[in-house]
Amino acid sequence: MSKTKKKHAARPRMADLADKYALYRLAVQDPEHEVEQFVRFYKDQYGRLPTRLREDFCAAAAVCCQWTKLGREHSAVGVDLDPEPLGYCRRTYLPKLSATQQLRVALLQQDVRTCGVRAEIIAAQNYSFFLFKTRAALLGYFRQVHECLADEGILILDMMGGGAMHDEDISESRQVARLTPEDKLQPPFRYVWQEESFNPITHDVRFHIHFRFPDGSALDNAFTYDWRLWTMPEVRELLDEAGFSASHVYWETEDKDGEPSGKYRRTMRGKPDQAWLSYLIGVK
Template sequence: MGKREKKQRHQRHPRREASQYLEGGENSFSYENLPSPSKPPLSDEEDGEEEVEEEEQEQEHEGRSPSLDIPSKFLLYQQSVQSPKGDISYLQKFFLMYVGGRQPLHLQEDFCGTALLSTEWLRNDPRRTAVGLDLDVEALNWCMENNVNAIGADSSRISLFHGNVLQPCEAKLVSFDSGDCIRTIRLDPSEEDPRMDDQQSILQGDCISSPRTMPLNISSKQLPGRDIVCAFNYSCCCLHKRKELVLYFRHVLGFLSRRGGIFVMDLYGGTSSEQKLRLQRRFANFKYVWEQAEFDIIERKTRISLHFHLQKPQKKLPYAFSYSWRLWSLPEIKDCLEEAGFQSVHFWIRQMPDSENIKSVEGFGIGKDLKYEEVLSFEQQDSWNAYIVGVAK
């Protein structure tokens, strides 16, 4: 059996991911949170993919089950991938620059996964609210038990929804009373309360509970129009078709405040993004590995896998997350945003260190102090990251 067959077999068990976006059936992949541009991994030519596959074969042969003291893959992901404070700083900057006139208070985080960004958003201002939307109920439940509980009383200002960003009106509100109970809701931006000055999203529905829970009494609830909607960690690469990207952007536009708002997404690119690639970053007690499969230049698709190698205990979590991505170009994103109805589109780009030149953990410091800058043109590099800002007024 070749390497490709081994990987596909592993991805089918023991746990299937929740995403049903584009590739139905057994080969669906979760979009959860994806690697952040603020913490790129390092290249490591010493660790080949054979190492991961050998560990996979060993675990299957011995029938080993995960140890109770192994940290959650979601915790490892947050520690190695995300930088919510940095993202929030840029979100505030973009809003004040392109909308202005008020402080942004209402955030929606699409493809939110464990909603780390949303919970961090609530910390600094008691007026702030956050909405998180994701298709992976396991990630949302982990968020409820860990991130939401950690913010105490601030948790009353966050609403988490289980659903598809392409069908937000079908999303379900995750209950704060029980991880087993979710409420059917409507996120229809077309319905507005005439008593409100701002655009509202109407939430209505009944409780759907597991046999172990009691139905909840749920009254109608209203959420303010969002000042900012974001889709970070390259999440829009999970949408493979142009019509789906435009549809998603139209939904986003409907959720933004009538007083003005912004949509912010991130994207990566460069010559190294269109080839087979393996990068890593070392942390105190584990190593984070990003593996990019062969790149199809016709469909512009690749497969991304994230692995974690623990030191204590010595354990490997191969294929902790796997994704099928369509790598969009900046002009394509701009065209889709404008077709969806955004007034203007702005690019903020940061050049990243060349993947071929980073050979050790010390190399990670190269370029870490470089900031994102707004550009009208940008010469192709080995590697870059971008924030794309769509402005609605």
């Protein structure tokens, strides 16, 4: 008999089994809500329903997939440079759509600045345009989008800001318990949003997303963002310069306890919260 003990394979930790795109979607995305908002913003502007969406910086294109569920006329194009999340969409989200819905989603691995796909709505969500750090780069992107929008078209951006973000080495976290049937295999987890650094001279800001699990394991730096924390007036001026005829702000309202409600109202007067989120719409 062998004297060496047979080694048992170490039990996998929760982090080893986790799917970072599924966790990201559970923690920070709500495609149903996004699509509802997009339709509302467009209707507010043109009084009719849009059918053609381009989702820039789409990553795993969850919003495109949701868009096609609105009806047979609805099609979406997702654009992202990175083949990994696009591949994830093809393997994970597209097969959950019907055959005809799948035909109405196109995924392009491309730089959004060279993408000529036309649409009624071009959406860039989760602050993705913050990765353009100079006026010239952001203006170039906005000009390209303006060119691609239908005559009745809007660009939908989201923005965040507030004094709390002018800081570094801070983080906030919450337990995520939003399990949908298709995501039930994901372990319970804690979502951590960390601001590693902020430079008040350049507004360069570095964020990380970490996922932490009950067994002590973690997916640290699952996503990292090197951005410029643009301000609302800077971005509105660049939209204007790029040829947009108007820009509108949808600011988050408060519930009866004074907490953020998750609902947005068009206004030009915002409350100076320490950390605010809003939508900014550029009108062709």
